[in-house]
Amino acid sequence: MFGEERLDRARRVPGEVGDRRGDFGECAADHPELDGISLAEALSALGDPVRLSIVRMLGDGREHQGSEADVAVSPSTLSHHFATLRNAGVVFIRPEGTCCWHSLRPEFEQRFPGLLAAVLAQR
Template sequence: MRQPRHPGTEEIELANVLSALGDPVRLHIVEVLADGAEHTRDDFEVALAQSTLSHHMKTLREAGVTRHRNEGTRCYVRLRADVDERYPGVLGSVLAAVRRS
């Protein structure tokens, strides 16, 4: 199975990361992924159509926030560590703000 394209670390733009994180559904996804493990779609527990969830997942991947790995019929998703290398503290600050609210 073909693997999805991910932007290189140098291609990750802060505006794209912040835009991707500006949606409540995507914030929920990132909050689930914050445990550092790989997750499948079933782990996100969102009441959305499959196509809508796919759109949100694609937005996070294209912004450089997540890394997706296809294995058989499953897609495994995790946060990219290199986002923190490129923009230190951004994800942590956003997640801390989400947890406070």
């Protein structure tokens, strides 16, 4: 089943309905189940200064666009950092039109109680 679905996705033309490789970059992928995320993965994602800056920006509880991040990296590198945070279960990314809205995943706190609070408390 999994192999057939993968082949079906590979046959789609970019931009076609059902194609997840569109212009969304980090918005296109699914969010992982948090019970499959290890503490080591979460800490690794939070250990990078750029990603830490992103998490601090998102710590206000609102949704933000990636362009609001005050970091000195290229757009493609910023996209990589958001994807890393999403894959570690820290960030939720919601596509809307041609934009991506980013926020902290509330259920991350349930999986790793106190971790984000401790990270956000450090300056």
